[in-house]
Amino acid sequence: MKVPVIVRQAMDAWRLLLEVHHELTHEMDRELREAHGLRLDWYDVLVQLNAAGGRLRMHELADATLFSRTDCTRIVDRMERAGLVVRERATEDGRGVYAALTSAGSRMLREAAVTHVRSIEQRFTGLLSEAEAATMAAAFRRVLTTDD
């Protein structure tokens, strides 16, 4: 069965994407745990809360990260127990809850970011030429905005 080269190359790209994602996220997670006792998903939460100015409603946090609302409830549970975030009732909506960075959370983020950003550069971005990164980013945006 003959398969055109162009199709094979595209399929390779997909398969390789899966491998890259798997290998890099595992390594980065392990690295963050070893250096800071921080899970990669907790790190993502810290980043998003910080980017939003320190706090987000639970559903906004779910949108900003790649987690479901259920996940957010439980991740915030654990992070609250660890002292990295606190819950605050939303005064403007009786149903709502904010997840807010604590100072320990901010500090943890500042420390872990050094490790993690270096890790991304070392393992990924630093290995891409400017043109490759641009090509990739453009293609990924197309993939994400094509929804059918």
Added chain:
Amino acid sequence: MKVPVIVRQAMDAWRLLLEVHHELTHEMDRELREAHGLRLDWYDVLVQLNAAGGRLRMHELADATLFSRTDCTRIVDRMERAGLVVRERATEDGRGVYAALTSAGSRMLREAAVTHVRSIEQRFTGLLSEAEAATMAAAFRRVLTTDD
């Protein structure tokens, strides 16, 4: 704090890769379940067993897929219960076990492959130009083979 455009673009590429992976794997998994009652990880196992001629030692299966040995033990447990694979003792090594495709497993693979390949083309490979796919594949190979 000023960040060079080149770095930002590369970081975007990483972030977008995470989003693409998340969205596409979820959609493909859902699609396979709806159409065939098959999980994406089971599909991967079927593909690898088939590519290897029908059977693989457990540790070879772990290497061929993105799963750990523990995962393979348990995935094969469930797939065996579902009749898609069977375990066979390895005669050449008393510790060894083969996971082998059943005819139901082969049939399931043939059916599901139609759905899944179309899905990949629709959501990913079909949205990439030949040049983009080649660039991406080359860059990903570089990332995977650079282990420091």
Added chain:
DNA sequence: GACATCTGATTGCAACTGTAACGATCGTGA
């Protein structure tokens, strides 16, 4: 203002995962 409807967040349950430890078997060197 009372009703149904919708939304935000959480919970219960069953399924799944990661880590470390286990028993069985293998290969090697003394």
Added chain:
DNA sequence: TCACGATCGTTACAGTTGCAATCAGATGTC
């Protein structure tokens, strides 16, 4: 041959996820 460490696959346990159901509070309609 025997003792040793290495490898193969599995298992125990605790932690984590996905889905559906739930509860409290908000919104819209008449």
